[in-house]
Amino acid sequence: MRTVRLRIAHLVLRAGWTALAAGAVLCVIGWYGVSGERYAERQLPYLASCSLPGAALIVAGAVLLAHGRDAVAATRVEELYALLVAAGSADADESGRPAGGPVAVSGETLTVPGGTLWHRADCPLVAGKAEAVLVDGRLAASGGLKPCPVCEPAEETG
Structure with a gap:
């Protein structure tokens, strides 16, 4: 169960980095296209087809990265908590008294x-x-x- 969640979290992180990279590439292409055109009406297609979707991909990638890092951290905390509970029950078994005594x-x-x-x-x-x-x-x-x-x-x- 934990490994499945960890794999999904790593997949979300990869998707976030991919979206960031694709957004950056689109923004660079859009900038390059806009910089080569003198008139605003010829610049609009580059803005609409490259720069705006690139900016949206950058925002989506940032959101995916934040969510993926939170998911990885939560999975690691759950794993550490399970180890702590297992160690506490082992202490109680060895001494014959509850671990919190x-x-x-x-x-x-x-x-x-x-x-x-x-x-x-x-x-x-x-x-x-x-x-x-x-x-x-x-x-x-x-x-x-x-x-x-x-x-x-x-x-x-x-």
Whole structure:
């Protein structure tokens, strides 16, 4: 399904470039014909048969190019989203919990001096940091620190 849409989008892009090129050629032919005629009544056939259709083809080509590029981008976004969903379901299968759940489960809570969040000890944001210190329960209860949105420490721990 995605490859069919991608092929159609590439076909639209090719048609856009072809229309642009044909329009440019017609405009050049029209200009050349008009420049060789001295009287306006002899210039009108070149304008009507070459320059105006050439300008219309240039506009149509620009529209096709814009639509084709949007279609290619939308197809690539859908493909990336499908990969993301597949990776999320694979993460949920390996760990036995949903992919959107907390990333840490330790009961001990830490903070970084000068920080505004408190974390579980195994949170990836503080894991392995020597400057991380244990959170005082009174500090967490007073509202001086907020729970980390990544590891989601419970309010009663700390």
